[in-house]
Amino acid sequence: MAKADRQAMTTLSFNPPVRTLMGPGPSDVHPRILGALSRPTIGHLDPAFVGMMEETKALLQYAFQTRNELTMPVSAPGSAGMETCFVNLVEPGEKVIVCQNGVFGGRMKENVERCGATPIMVEDAWGRAVDPQKVEDALKANPDARVVAFVHAETSTGAQSDAETLVQIAHRHDCLTIVDAVTSLGGTPVKVDEWEIDAIYSGTQKCLSCTPGISPVSFNEQAQEKIRNRDHKVQSWFLDLNLVMGYWGSSQQRTYHHTAPVNALYGLHEALVMLQEEGVENAWARHRKNHVALKAGLEAMGLSFIVPESERLPQLNAVSIPEGIDDATVRRRLLDEFNLEIGAGLGALAGKVWRIGLMGHSSRAENILLCIAALETVLGDMGAPIQTGVALAAAEKSLQS
Amino acid sequence: MAKADRQAMTTLSFNPPVRTLMGPGPSDVHPRILGALSRPTIGHLDPAFVGMMEETKALLQYAFQTRNELTMPVSAPGSAGMETCFVNLVEPGEKVIVCQNGVFGGRMKENVERCGATPIMVEDAWGRAVDPQKVEDALKANPDARVVAFVHAETSTGAQSDAETLVQIAHRHDCLTIVDAVTSLGGTPVKVDEWEIDAIYSGTQKCLSCTPGISPVSFNEQAQEKIRNRDHKVQSWFLDLNLVMGYWGSSQQRTYHHTAPVNALYGLHEALVMLQEEGVENAWARHRKNHVALKAGLEAMGLSFIVPESERLPQLNAVSIPEGIDDATVRRRLLDEFNLEIGAGLGALAGKVWRIGLMGHSSRAENILLCIAALETVLGDMGAPIQTGVALAAAEKSLQS
Numbered sequence: 001m002a003k004a005d006r007q008a009m010t011t012l013s014f015n016p017p018v019r020t021l022m023g024p025g026p027s028d029v030h031p032r033i034l035g036a037l038s039r040p041t042i043g044h045l046d047p048a049f050v051g052m053m054e055e056t057k058a059l060l061q062y063a064f065q066t067r068n069e070l071t072m073p074v075s076a077p078g079s080a081g082m083e084t085c086f087v088n089l090v091e092p093g094e095k096v097i098v099c100q101n102g103v104f105g106g107r108m109k110e111n112v113e114r115c116g117a118t119p120i121m122v123e124d125a126w127g128r129a130v131d132p133q134k135v136e137d138a139l140k141a142n143p144d145a146r147v148v149a150f151v152h153a154e155t156s157t158g159a160q161s162d163a164e165t166l167v168q169i170a171h172r173h174d175c176l177t178i179v180d181a182v183t184s185l186g187g188t189p190v191k192v193d194e195w196e197i198d199a200i201y202s203g204t205q206k207c208l209s210c211t212p213g214i215s216p217v218s219f220n221e222q223a224q225e226k227i228r229n230r231d232h233k234v235q236s237w238f239l240d241l242n243l244v245m246g247y248w249g250s251s252q253q254r255t256y257h258h259t260a261p262v263n264a265l266y267g268l269h270e271a272l273v274m275l276q277e278e279g280v281e282n283a284w285a286r287h288r289k290n291h292v293a294l295k296a297g298l299e300a301m302g303l304s305f306i307v308p309e310s311e312r313l314p315q316l317n318a319v320s321i322p323e324g325i326d327d328a329t330v331r332r333r334l335l336d337e338f339n340l341e342i343g344a345g346l347g348a349l350a351g352k353v354w355r356i357g358l359m360g361h362s363s364r365a366e367n368i369l370l371c372i373a374a375l376e377t378v379l380g381d382m383g384a385p386i387q388t389g390v391a392l393a394a395a396e397k398s399l400q401s
Numbered sequence: 402m403a404k405a406d407r408q409a410m411t412t413l414s415f416n417p418p419v420r421t422l423m424g425p426g427p428s429d430v431h432p433r434i435l436g437a438l439s440r441p442t443i444g445h446l447d448p449a450f451v452g453m454m455e456e457t458k459a460l461l462q463y464a465f466q467t468r469n470e471l472t473m474p475v476s477a478p479g480s481a482g483m484e485t486c487f488v489n490l491v492e493p494g495e496k497v498i499v500c501q502n503g504v505f506g507g508r509m510k511e512n513v514e515r516c517g518a519t520p521i522m523v524e525d526a527w528g529r530a531v532d533p534q535k536v537e538d539a540l541k542a543n544p545d546a547r548v549v550a551f552v553h554a555e556t557s558t559g560a561q562s563d564a565e566t567l568v569q570i571a572h573r574h575d576c577l578t579i580v581d582a583v584t585s586l587g588g589t590p591v592k593v594d595e596w597e598i599d600a601i602y603s604g605t606q607k608c609l610s611c612t613p614g615i616s617p618v619s620f621n622e623q624a625q626e627k628i629r630n631r632d633h634k635v636q637s638w639f640l641d642l643n644l645v646m647g648y649w650g651s652s653q654q655r656t657y658h659h660t661a662p663v664n665a666l667y668g669l670h671e672a673l674v675m676l677q678e679e680g681v682e683n684a685w686a687r688h689r690k691n692h693v694a695l696k697a698g699l700e701a702m703g704l705s706f707i708v709p710e711s712e713r714l715p716q717l718n719a720v721s722i723p724e725g726i727d728d729a730t731v732r733r734r735l736l737d738e739f740n741l742e743i744g745a746g747l748g749a750l751a752g753k754v755w756r757i758g759l760m761g762h763s764s765r766a767e768n769i770l771l772c773i774a775a776l777e778t779v780l781g782d783m784g785a786p787i788q789t790g791v792a793l794a795a796a797e798k799s800l801q802s
Contacts, residue, residue: 009677011456013433013670013674014437014671014674016441016449016667018441019441019447021442023444026443026660026663028442029664034438034441034442038435038439039435040420041417041427041430041613042422042427043422043427046736058410059412075614076481077659077662078660079638082639083637111638114635115636211442211664211665212442213662213663213665233515235637237483237511237515238484257480258479258481259426259478259480259604260613260614261612261614261665262612263435263438263668264662264665269415273413276412341443
């Protein structure tokens with residue numbers, strides 16, 4: 001590159017706008033967590049860092065409600081957490097039951113195929129929970145299946161499935177389970193030990209209010225046994241838990257595998273300390289209460305949810321876009337006029353729904369009021385068929401109850 | 402988990418000690434970069450974020466000295482950058498020439514095998530550069546080889562190989578090249594276009610002075626063509642460049658692949674802005690000058706480098722541990738008494754060498770003096786056979802020349 005090119009280039013420091021994040025994640029990050037990110041970097045083998053790693057593992061066990069030894073953060077986003085579960089637990093040639101009721105079940109299918117295994121798809125409508133009967137039927141039809149994988153909280157639709165029941169069915173058919181809890185962890189009950197989940201992965205940027213980039217995972221003894229006794233090497237060196245555990249496993253003999261994302265882990269540690277301070281049951285209750293208030297406001301305005309009430313995630317609210325209203329215009333105006341981000345529909349739901357997140361630090365009364373007020377303003381201005389002047393009062397009433 | 406467990410657990414916020422990082426990475430992170438990490442999180446599809454991504458790509462092109470369109474940061478540490486290159490460029494059944502002169506060539510071998518391909522190993526002594534003649538011989542003996550992979554700057558030994566020559570040889574034999582520049586980028590010349598490197602990966606926590614967790618990569622047109630025309634799907638969904646490029650490729654039509662590590666990318670952007678301000682040639686010169694000063698001090702003390710001078714990396718100084726001196730005790734005392742981290746030997750060199758990094762923001766006069774003073778104090782106190790009272794003056798003289 002010529003010197004002239006360099007001189008012509010004068011990129012300045014990036015100063016992001018201050019947004020309110022009510023999409024499907026990242027959610028608002030608490031200032032304490034942002035502050036933690038900028039603490040001085042230390043070595044990934046420093047004794048002080050090793051102590052923090054041990055605390056992080058214990059805090060993650062609390063978040064996941066598990067005593068699983070193999071509970072740790074993968075050094076990459078939730079998609080890599082998903083891949084960690086599949087490449088370690090699935091062997092070439094195996095059959096895997098994959099439940100699909102949104103985008104992320106489709107990603108699981110991709111993972112299974114890339115492991116050289118065969119996905120047996122169990123399909124449900126987008127916006128509905130996984131139907132346990134269909135899983136039972138698939139297992140009966142495929143007695144050689146080895147793994148059942150499903151999404152606990154479908155980020156693309158806001159539907160929650162009954163993880164406990166699905167795991168019971170899988171176990172009755174001698175299958176291990178892989179559970180996607182990216183959007184549920186910290187927002188709605190996730191009880192790894194009580195529900196006997198074998199392998200689970202999550203993300204940091206949803207109900208844990210942390211920045212994106214890390215994926216907490218947990219594996220029980222049955223899952224570990226399969227990993228230790230694989231016929232084929234795990235196809236990913238970076239995600240091979242047999243190797244990763246040399247670094248994360250025991251604080252006594254920690255060996256270098258890869259360089260941990262030190263400062264990102266400061267952030268996760270702080271987020272988990274905050275979850276512990278609040279109490280995970282209180283966090284679940286807060287997400288529930290705030291969802292009810294947002295729902296009161298949105299429904300008073302005339303918007304309708306796409307997921308039946310009993311299957312709805314409190315932290316991710318998918319509502320239909322009113323007839324004749326352009327999705328992108330509304331989202332752009334919310335962003336430009338109010339610095340408010342809400343989520344678009346994904347895949348089959350693109351252009352048809354908005355996804356309004358109330359996750360982690362975003363799950364607050366002030367965000368609910370802002371969202372309702374801003375939506376009402378923009379939709380009203382665009383002539384949408386909504387009810388005006390009643391939504392805020394409905395939400396406030398719910399918040400005060 | 403019982404409520405009692407939660408109440409018994411009271412983990413506090415983590416406040417790391419303030420260290421001087423002179424190991425093999427992470428290196429000292431400049432306060433500007435730490436500050437950037439804590440800027441407000443915005444969405445990974447926010448127009449403001451998309452603008453920052455475009456700038457980051459241009460800044461990375463500058464750092465890599467390339468016009469390659471496909472130049473971007475992988476959302477995970479350097480090991481994942483390595484894996485990105487191998488899983489995208491290597492197909493099952495292929496032969497890959499892998500040069501090994503330290504730990505990371507061994508990791509490349511693991512990657513090749515896990516891609517279902519056959520590594521043809523070209524071995525050189527640890528602490529020496531890759532011998533071009535051996536690569537030529539291996540290519541002649543294996544005319545069906547498709548890829549040549551080597552480490553430009555071996556972090557485990559401090560040896561630098563002649564990337565330009567190795568790439569020329571590979572191209573004469575119709576092979577693509579994969580180059581590990583984890584420790585070289587920003588510290589010593591890396592000229593992707595001039596040297597015609599096909600695929601290259603690096604890390605953020607070395608000479609870019611950023612926090613660990615991100616891996617910059619770049620691929621030329623020949624490499625991209627191979628990726629587009631693969632017979633087999635890339636085995637990793639997370640690292641499949643055919644998919645990743647939907648997000649990083651064009652700012653016009655950015656589609657969701659995974660959630661980018663937003664704040665970590667703020668840090669990388671700031672680090673690259675700082676590299677641009679300094680000028681990459683000036684950064685190379687600074688690393689060179691400071692290496693010479695550290696070397697003057699260490700040699701005056703009587704320590705000797707394991708890599709021959711002409712093959713030595715200025716940013717990673719591997720010196721032999723004096724006879725009768727316990728490695729771990731010295732490193733622990735440096736850390737406890739002076740908050741100074743230097744690196745241990747890896748693999749075959751464990752217990753035999755120290756690796757002293759002068760990378761990025763760590764490559765400063767004050768760090769050189771601290772390191773020499775602290776080493777002399779601790780080694781002198783332990784009765785090591787070193788020369789005392791001369792090293793600081795030797796380093797200072799070099800710094801002032």
